[in-house]
Amino acid sequence: MSDPLLALREVSTYYGAALALDRLYLDVHPGECVAVLGPNGAGKTTMAQTIAGLTPPRTGQVLFQDVDIAGWSPRRIARSGVALVPQGRRIFGSLTTEENLRVAVSSRQGTAWTLSDIYELFPRLYERRRQRGGTLSGGEQQMLALGRGLLTSPRLLILDEPTEGLAPVIIDGIVDVLSRLKADRVSLLIAEQRTEFALSLADTVAHVAPGGRITFHGSVASFRQLGAQGTTDELAAPDRSRGATSTTDAVTDEE
Ligand code: ATP
Numbered sequence: 001m002s003d004p005l006l007a008l009r010e011v012s013t014y015y016g017a018a019l020a021l022d023r024l025y026l027d028v029h030p031g032e033c034v035a036v037l038g039p040n041g042a043g044k045t046t047m048a049q050t051i052a053g054l055t056p057p058r059t060g061q062v063l064f065q066d067v068d069i070a071g072w073s074p075r076r077i078a079r080s081g082v083a084l085v086p087q088g089r090r091i092f093g094s095l096t097t098e099e100n101l102r103v104a105v106s107s108r109q110g111t112a113w114t115l116s117d118i119y120e121l122f123p124r125l126y127e128r129r130r131q132r133g134g135t136l137s138g139g140e141q142q143m144l145a146l147g148r149g150l151l152t153s154p155r156l157l158i159l160d161e162p163t164e165g166l167a168p169v170i171i172d173g174i175v176d177v178l179s180r181l182k183a184d185r186v187s188l189l190i191a192e193q194r195t196e197f198a199l200s201l202a203d204t205v206a207h208v209a210p211g212g213r214i215t216f217h218g219s220v221a222s223f224r225q226l227g228a229q230g231t232t233d234e235l236a237a238p239d240r241s242r243g244a245t246s247t248t249d250a251v252t253d254e255e
Contacts, residue, residue, distance in 0.1 A: 003066070005030045005187050006051065006082075006156055011060035011070075013050045013212070020046040021212035023060065028156060031185040033178075035198035035205045035220075043212035044191035045087055048160045051189070052084035053077040064156070083154035087161045087191075089145040093134025097125055100133050100144055104151035118147040121177060139170035146177065157181065158189045163197050171197060199224070 004027040013021040021043050028034050036044050049055040051062055053074035062070040069077050078084075091100050101115055119126035122143040128136060133144060142162060149157055159178075163171045171194075178201050182188060192198040199205070205223040207216035216223060 002029050004028060004063070005032075005065060006189075007061075007063040008047075008051070009061040009063060011050060011057045011062060013046055013055055013057045015046075015055075019212065020055075021050060021057070024212070024214050026206055026214065026217065028187050028189055030155070030187055031182065032204065033182055033188040033190065033202045035195075035202035036189060036191040036208060037193075037195055037198060037205060038208035039210060040193070042208040042210050044208055045160055046212065047208065048084055048086075048158045048189070048191050051077075051156075051158060052082060054084075078152055078154075081153075081155035082158065083149035083152045083156070084158045085145045085149045085160065085162060087164065089141045091133040091136075091141055091144050091148070093132065095133055096130050097133060097136065097140075097144055098129040101125075101147055101151060104148040112153045113150045115151070118150060121150075121180075122147055138165045139167065139173070142166060142170070142174065146174075150181075154186065156187045156189065158191075160191045161193065162190065163192065163194050175200060 006026070006028040008024045008026040011021055011024045012019065024047065026034070036047060038044055046055055050057050053069070053072055053076070057070050060070065061068045064077075064080060064082060069080065069082075072080075092103070095103070098115075101118060105115060119129070124140055125143055125147060128140060133141065136144065146159075146162070162174055166174070175197065178188060178190075182201065188201065190198050190201065199220055202220050204218060205216065205220055206214050207223070209215045216226070
């Protein structure tokens with residue numbers, strides 16, 4: 001298998017004195033889609049924000065294309081090819097759809113995606129281009145947030161709860177778009193509560209347990225098998241002395 005595009009190595013993140021991510025290992029390969037699953041408060045958002053530089057790790061390495069980007073500013077990380085579509089979309093409510101997109105265009109550097117590409121991908125955004133962001137529906141806001149991320153032409157697109165609050169028909173549309181990105185070899189990291197949505201796109205799964213520990217990192221098939229056995233709630237952590245990789249399917253007891 002190719003070298004990982006992104007590799008977390010023993011990454012720990014804190015909020016003040018509180019540990020939120022506990023010595024995480026994770027690999028994302030070029031063109032791979034990794035589903036980050038786990039219950040409320042387990043640390044999925046913190047993981048997404050740690051990679052994107054919003055909550056930098058206190059210890060460990062965040063290797064992107066073999067360079068440790070831990071401690072870099074979010075802007076520099078975005079410029080290097082990592083885009084975060086945050087939970088809750090965070091679009092500018094008082095700016096129009098097009099102005100929201102142009103903010104992303106102005107911060108990109110020599111990239112492939114253009115405004116017309118985004119309008120082609122999401123014709124609804126073209127129809128709504130003069131409408132203020134705050135007046136768009138939840139689905140349209142999610143398209144806008146995705147479009148904004150794509151305008152930075154990322155090699156890695158991180159999506160934090162992209163289906164939150166959306167109707168099933170809109171979610172199907174998002175699956176189509178993300179499948180197209182995957183076919184274009186954009187790596188995807190999807191943090192989700194909706195397991196089936198994430199598994200329909202994923203190649204591998206990372207399961208995060210409360211306390212910010214990765215308790216499974218392996219193939220979708222292995223994850224489903226454990227689910228069928230009713231054991232996904234009791235997954236034990238991968239062996240940290242080796243580091244978990246997407247090929248380990250590691251479910252070993254660390255105790
Ligand atoms: P959800 O699915 O509800 O978004 P999550 O898996 O994304 O949950 P996080 O939001 O990353 O989990 O939270 C991980 C832990 O960090 C939780 O215990 C949470 O209370 C704590 N936490 C998150 N944000 C902060 C913050 N800004 N300050 C202090 N603690 C925080």
